[in-house]
Amino acid sequence: MSRIAPLSGFPEWLPPQRIIEQRVLDHLRATFELYGFAPLETRAVEPLDQLLRKGETSKEVYLLRRLQEADEGERGRREDQLGLHFDLTVPFARYVLENAGKLQFPFRRYQIQKVWRGERPQEGRFREFTQADIDVVDRGELPFHYEVELPLVIGDALRGLPLPPVRILTNNRKLCQGFYRGIGIGDVEAALRAVDKLDKIGPAGVAEELMRTAGATEAQAKACLALAEISAEDASFVDAVAALGVSDPLLDEGLAELVRVVEAAREHSPGLVVADLRIARGLDYYTGTVYEGVMQGYEKAGSVCSGGRYDNLASAGDDRYPGVGISIGVSRMLGLLFGASALTVSRSVPTCVLVALPDEESRPASDQIAAALRRRGIPTEVSPSADKYGKQIRFAQRRGIPYVWFPGAEGAADEVKDIRSGDQVTADRTVWTPPDEDLHPTVGAAP
Amino acid sequence: MSRIAPLSGFPEWLPPQRIIEQRVLDHLRATFELYGFAPLETRAVEPLDQLLRKGETSKEVYLLRRLQEADEGERGRREDQLGLHFDLTVPFARYVLENAGKLQFPFRRYQIQKVWRGERPQEGRFREFTQADIDVVDRGELPFHYEVELPLVIGDALRGLPLPPVRILTNNRKLCQGFYRGIGIGDVEAALRAVDKLDKIGPAGVAEELMRTAGATEAQAKACLALAEISAEDASFVDAVAALGVSDPLLDEGLAELVRVVEAAREHSPGLVVADLRIARGLDYYTGTVYEGVMQGYEKAGSVCSGGRYDNLASAGDDRYPGVGISIGVSRMLGLLFGASALTVSRSVPTCVLVALPDEESRPASDQIAAALRRRGIPTEVSPSADKYGKQIRFAQRRGIPYVWFPGAEGAADEVKDIRSGDQVTADRTVWTPPDEDLHPTVGAAP
Numbered sequence A, B: 001m002s003r004i005a006p007l008s009g010f011p012e013w014l015p016p017q018r019i020i021e022q023r024v025l026d027h028l029r030a031t032f033e034l035y036g037f038a039p040l041e042t043r044a045v046e047p048l049d050q051l052l053r054k055g056e057t058s059k060e061v062y063l064l065r066r067l068q069e070a071d072e073g074e075r076g077r078r079e080d081q082l083g084l085h086f087d088l089t090v091p092f093a094r095y096v097l098e099n100a101g102k103l104q105f106p107f108r109r110y111q112i113q114k115v116w117r118g119e120r121p122q123e124g125r126f127r128e129f130t131q132a133d134i135d136v137v138d139r140g141e142l143p144f145h146y147e148v149e150l151p152l153v154i155g156d157a158l159r160g161l162p163l164p165p166v167r168i169l170t171n172n173r174k175l176c177q178g179f180y181r182g183i184g185i186g187d188v189e190a191a192l193r194a195v196d197k198l199d200k201i202g203p204a205g206v207a208e209e210l211m212r213t214a215g216a217t218e219a220q221a222k223a224c225l226a227l228a229e230i231s232a233e234d235a236s237f238v239d240a241v242a243a244l245g246v247s248d249p250l251l252d253e254g255l256a257e258l259v260r261v262v263e264a265a266r267e268h269s270p271g272l273v274v275a276d277l278r279i280a281r282g283l284d285y286y287t288g289t290v291y292e293g294v295m296q297g298y299e300k301a302g303s304v305c306s307g308g309r310y311d312n313l314a315s316a317g318d319d320r321y322p323g324v325g326i327s328i329g330v331s332r333m334l335g336l337l338f339g340a341s342a343l344t345v346s347r348s349v350p351t352c353v354l355v356a357l358p359d360e361e362s363r364p365a366s367d368q369i370a371a372a373l374r375r376r377g378i379p380t381e382v383s384p385s386a387d388k389y390g391k392q393i394r395f396a397q398r399r400g401i402p403y404v405w406f407p408g409a410e411g412a413a414d415e416v417k418d419i420r421s422g423d424q425v426t427a428d429r430t431v432w433t434p435p436d437e438d439l440h441p442t443v444g445a446a447p
Helices: A015-034 A048-054 A067-071 A089-102 A145-158 A173-182 A188-195 A198-213 A218-228 A237-242 A249-268 A330-339 A360-375 A389-399 B015-034 B048-054 B067-071 B089-102 B145-158 B173-182 B188-195 B198-213 B218-228 B237-242 B249-268 B330-339 B360-375 B389-399
Strands: A045-047 A062-066 A082-084 A107-116 A128-137 A166-172 A273-276 A286-295 A305-310 A323-329 A343-345 A353-355 A380-382 A403-406 A414-418 A424-427 A443-445 B045-047 B062-066 B082-084 B107-116 B128-137 B166-172 B273-276 B286-295 B305-310 B323-329 B343-345 B353-355 B380-382 B403-406 B414-418 B424-427 B443-445
Touching (some): A015 A128, A015 A330, A015 A343, A015 A443, A045 A089, A089 A107, A089 A128, A089 A323, A145 A166, A145 A249, A145 B360, A173 A188, A173 A249, A173 A286, A188 A218, A249 B360, A330 A343, A353 A360, A353 A389, A360 A380, A360 B249, A389 A403, B015 B107, B015 B443, B045 B048, B089 B107, B089 B128, B145 B249, B188 B198, B198 B218, B249 B286, B353 B360, B353 B389, B360 B380
Parallel strands (some): A166 A273, B166 B273, B353 B403
Antiparallel strands (some): A062 A082, A062 B062, A107 A128, A305 A323, A403 A414, B107 B128, B128 B323, B166 B286, B286 B305, B414 B424
16 A cells, blocks of 8 residues: 655645745846856766765765665675765766866856755654755866855845845854964864864863864863854954964964955945854865855754865866855755745746636637737636636636636627736737736745 | 766766756746646655556666665665655656645646666666656546647647757547457457557567457457558548447547547647557556657657556545646757757857956956846856956857956946957946847757
């Protein structure tokens, strides 16, 4: 007996929610293209050894096996095993290496796709979700200015939608590494990983972990926490860091870079980017600016976009491909907003006009009216059956279709009714046009 | 050591091909929405028992296993196993049953997603591909007129693109079943499956199989083949069938339905739909009209879209959900056309204008020009570096970017150069607009 039930971690939207999601994705894509990012899609699978290169999330992979193979009890060699990608960065790095000879560098691309995490079902976390990524990758050297540009693109992409404002908390790996080195901590990577847990385990927990895993003294741990407390919407964080009295050339380089990111963003989109020296990002491969975006009112839910500068993700022989990227967690964002009933849409179908049907014999005539409206870009359906007009109007009402079109009988003019106001006027199918705001479903924020 | 190599069966496009694919998908989607189909996406996975309901393709499934589970040697119960969907019909039927209480019927939806087939790699067939499906599903009864409408939607969706014309070969299961019954064949399903192999094994092979699997006599097999030879672009096939002298009420019903499909399509899109009584479609669940579309010039490659009427795919207790759907094999279609270099695109990036950089200090000024152009919907990039202008122009040329914008020095006016013609004119960033055909990449048919 087949079970018909939702699968935990695999969210599915109803049509109105999907209309909202598409509106969001269309806006992201349009913004990315305005900035010249080229579209890209990679296959859903990677060889397992590619997926395991990245560290941290390596255990959350779904492996694939052909059913027949499974039935026969075969077991492939590990290097032949395929797994579903768990992010879009690893496949992108592989794609760049594979196609380096056919791409133009610096290469700007966006990629909007599903990713999968082989989480235990009971954890209630998404196991399938949509991400929207932008990256710029160059061959050899990547100019710093892309680290300034990327959060501005993300800011533009998330503006102009009925979403809560997003603040991108920004830090710089060089700043932290230089500071830790400047105060004499031996294992800088371990220190980064410890500070990354600040939200989860609190200052005392981080201090304990800094001492235990990074070999920090109590004073060093205190200095790390003091650094992590600094945040500012302008360059004033430089003075706050200086007040801690640590000197290191890498620290200075990181400070200067972070100033450029924060100042450019203040000019372009005030309030978008905040220097927040607590942001560490657990992943080892970041080497410069790191980003973590939170939605206003949903800060507790954690980041909805994240990324950073990486120098060592892709290399082949002597060719290095440094890059910088930010990923928007679209499903995560919409999951939060749908959960809070924060978004509305004016109807559950694309249809703007329902053409009524006087009787079943008139279907070809009603089809022709629909065709005439569609030729002018007006989404139109014909009534499924020649019920009484009242019932046909209710068909439109239940879906939020704003207009019902009544074919004129025996030479009389057609009429169109706005079923919200009840207004009914004569109309010419070759001329009549709905108001712009009625042509497509309208997405808004719930009052 | 990580392998960097293409995976057979998992096609990936380069950016220019992806731009073409997106243009195709956008046009399909716009057409589907013009006809009032609501957007839908289902999760990529289904419980294995759901996937195995459908028959035929049941062995070509990819099963999922969490890496950790695999490492621990766990083995889930079969009913808990998840597999990747191999089409969009099975997940849609499941979605309809799961959400029946929240959907409005008749429910029209389109769905554009990846599907996966766990084929052996050496067969060289796609193991991941994109499909674009439309279906109309109703509760209880589904009016016949949707079987007339669906091929017209597909015809519109595939017109207006630089693709070869598609012909939709159409038949009706009732017609075949009535005919087979009328001539006294016992196992009608087996007869359908045998005739479905006509392209693969030829008339003699089908005759042999009809006799072997469907219990047909030689005369019955000959009659089946005579029926399969009939095709027409108008209702004339009715006379050709009548000439075979078989009488059956189901045959008559099927003939009448097929006439309606063919005649309506002749009116709407001459040449789009052809009655072809050879089309059987192997899948058991079709019960009325069946469709199989081929691209002109690529007929040998087989069908690029297919579908039909089904009555028994989804039911729960006393509620039945009959439907009709057609699926376009987008990857299959584009794979054929890319393989033949049949499609072109004017550039490999969305960018319409490259803003040049006199020197690195001027980057903020060039960024402001880009922002002004983007505000008016013109896709714009700023030069990655302040190389000599000749090198910056070559950056644009290599990507097919048509315009380079030169910021005016010290109060002088900006200038914009069409790098194809070499024409350079003064320009105001708040007013200048490229010709419509240059705003976005242009997709065309190769000469």
